[in-house]
Amino acid sequence: MHETSIVNSIMRTLEQEFEAEKLNKMNAIHLKVGILSNIEPRLLYNAYEAFHMTNPGYQHVKLKIEMTDLKIQCEVCDHITDVQKYRFICDNCERPSKNVIQGEEMLIHKVEFND
Numbered sequence: 001m002h003e004t005s006i007v008n009s010i011m012r013t014l015e016q017e018f019e020a021e022k023l024n025k026m027n028a029i030h031l032k033v034g035i036l037s038n039i040e041p042r043l044l045y046n047a048y049e050a051f052h053m054t055n056p057g058y059q060h061v062k063l064k065i066e067m068t069d070l071k072i073q074c075e076v077c078d079h080i081t082d083v084q085k086y087r088f089i090c091d092n093c094e095r096p097s098k099n100v101i102q103g104e105e106m107l108i109h110k111v112e113f114n115d
């Protein structure tokens with residue numbers, strides 16, 4: 001399953017980023033998931049639940065997923081447009097643009113720790 005490997009790669013990233021001592025104090029992971037990223041939040045939550053079976057140490061760590069909207073930035077006038085209904089057209093000069101600046105990504109936005 002696609003989402004299982006995403007969860008594994010998120011956790012691997014965090015384990016590389018932080019010391020074990022710090023990881024023990026982690027209590028929440030915030031993700032930003034673009035609507036074009038092909039990631040289904042519900043499946044990601046399920047995969048994260050499944051991850052706990054083999055990694056019970058992370059059971060108390062909450063996963064929070066925020067979906068991000070689709071935005072394009074016009075190559076001609078630099079204007080940023082919120083894409084509605086897959087209409088990839090600049091709001092300002094009405095030229096078509098495929099320069100997506102938000103909505104395709106999946107990133108670890110924030111990690112919370114107990115102090």
Ligand SMILES: [Zn+2]
Pocket residue numbers: 074075076077078079090091092093094095
């Ligand atoms: Zn424009």
